[in-house]
Amino acid sequence: MSFVSVRGLDKHFPVRGAGWLSRRNRPAPVVRAVDGISFDIDRGRTLGLVGESGCGKSTVARCVTRLLAPSAGTIRIGDKQLDRLEGEPLRAARRDVQMVFQDPLAALNPRMSVERAVSEPLRLHTTLSPAEQRERVREILTEVGLRTDVMGRYPHELSGGQRQRVNIARALACAPSFVVLDEPTSALDVSLRARVILMLEELRERLGLTYLFISHDLATVKYLAQRVVVMYLGTVVEEADTDELFAHPRHPYTRALLAAVPVPDPKVRGEPFVLSGEIPSPLERHEGCPLRSRCPMASAICAQPVVPREVSPGHVVACHFA
Amino acid sequence: MSVVAQDVADDRDDDAIVAPTARWRRAARWLRRNPVSAAAIVVIGLLVFIAVFAPVLEPYKPDVPDPMAVLKPPSWAHPLGTDGFGRDVLSRIIDATTLDLSIALAATLVALSIGMVVGALSGYRGGWVDLIVLRLVDVLMAFPAFVLAMGITAALGNSIANVAIALSMTQLPAYIRLVRGEMLRVRTLEYAEAAVSIGNPSWRVALVHLLPNCLPPLTVQATLAMGYAVLTMASLSFIGLGIAPPQSEWGSMTADGATYMSTGEWWLFVFPGVAIVVTVLAFNLVGDALRDLLDPRLRGTR
DSSP states (O other): OOSEEEEEEEEEEEOOOSOHHHHTTSOOOEEEEEEEEEEEEOTTOEEEEEOOTTSSHHHHHHHHTTSSOOSEEEEEETTEEGGGOOHHHHHHHTTTEEEEOSOTTTTSOTTSOHHHHHHHHHHHHOOOOHHHHHHHHHHHHHHTTOOGGGTTOOGGGSOHHHHHHHHHHHHHTTOOSEEEEESTTTTSOHHHHHHHHHHHHHHHHHHTOEEEEEESOHHHHHHHOSEEEEEETTEEEEEEEHHHHHHSOOSHHHHHHHHTSOOSOTTOOOOOOOOOSOOOOTTSOOOSOTTTTTOTTOOGGGGSOOOOEEEETTEEEOOTTO | OOHHHHTTSSSSOSSOOOOHHHHHHHHHHHHHHOHHHHHHHHHHHHHHHHHHTHHHHOSSOTTOOOTTSSSOOSOSSSTTOBOTTOOBHHHHHHHHHHHHHHHHHHHHHHHHHHHHHHHHHHHHHOHHHHHHHHHHHHHHHHSOHHHHHHHHHHHHOSOHHHHHHHHHHHHHHHHHHHHHHHHHHHTTSHHHHHHHHTTOOHHHIIIIIIGGGGOHHHHHHHHHHHHHHHHHHHHHHHTTSSSOTTSOOHHHHHHHHHTTGGGTOTHHHHHHHHHHHHHHHHHHHHHHHHHHHHOGGGTTOO
16 A cells, blocks of 8 residues: 555636625635546656646645645545644644755745754654754754754855755754655756755665655656656646656646756757646536647647546556557 | 764855944934934933932822912923812823833733734634634724723723723724734745644744734834824813823823913913823824835835
């Protein structure tokens, strides 16, 4: 049985400002940010979640960590049914499920020193004495490659890379088993990205962590993840093991994403595979394939609802032509 | 080789570190450029000094009448003259400083602490809690501040504690609305989410993580409110709803002096009046200066 299991996750946001007059006649409009997502992650593995901005990746992250309450679906992490927890049990369950945010500066309280920020989870979830907490903070800071003399500093006094390391230290302080990484490197300098990625991988191996790694950067996903889920407009369009997905992308959207990655060899000419137009508004209810307005392969059948099919073992594609 | 250890040294460069000494130096430079604000800060320091050391500084006992020195104009013996009972006006003004400042301070602190907690929880929780709090605030705000203060002291009686309660009630709505507004802004920030995800209960997110980041505009409001509190208290005493005689208080001294206005004993109402004006002005100037410092966008506007 897999360690993390998400089934039929929905998150719909009501659209505000419709006015109370118009609300009488039709049901309140909703944005289907996440629309029936399912995935599993085995213990100690990394699942990559990719897609362009606005496809609902971060909403999935926030539902899985219960920063948002899902509209429907189940989320099981270890033996905890996270979607059913509320109040104090939910708060206690957060010890095992941590998140690293996209913007390292914004995710740190400007008025909390590094030591306070990193020791806070220990305060909340453990009965360690202040001296033991301090010791653990030193330990975890060293673990993420920071010198312990940053303990007294405030977020604005740190460099971008140091900030994200503090965020990672904070997430790992209580030794969680599952960590959601929401584009942890996208706000960092290119030169720092590789180091943070390598560090994350090293920590996963050493501490036996399970990651949900969210990114639009396919190169890092390829490096970190053993399995990849491709999202488009709140739905999963393709899911496969990393090697399989990068070698044999079947969904037109995945192929377009891969074609958009520049190849460092000028002699290699990838077939041009481009999507036209913009992402359609998530307000519109799409009956058939959500990609059909932009897809170069679209035809009449695409207006029919798509049923995901397993094209080869472990490789699932939601496309009529796959 | 470990990648982790490698970049400890070269990962600490891209942001300038603002040392605390530099911050003080910047403050000193700012004060040199704004002599009026600097003077106002000095005045407040002086007032606090007078308030604390009043018993030592008073040349005479403030409430002991001297039948031999009734209604004397300013002289070397009585620099600000004496009143109808022969009490030394300077001593009474000094004595009143303690009372006026401590009541204003107490009222401001009480209103500030209640307003902070109520506003923070209201803004963070939202929903029906927020709705009820806002409607109650609207009720308080519907009264002109002075009428509200009058009503409260008239209903409760004019003891020192009741005046303080009345003053804090007039201040309360401003704090609640300010903190609530700031809370609506900061609760959408990522560190609020991070605080939840780390496992903070919601009261801790609101009061420990977010409230401290809502405080800068409150310091401005509280400083301005100190001035208004002094003014409101003096006004209440002037119309007889504030501090009761024989306790010396600037407002009641002004009221007392006003009865002599037609007979020419000007020192009785001018000096306590000057004390009120100077105090209110000093707090307003410092409040304005704080606002300019905290929000550079407003600099130069009034």
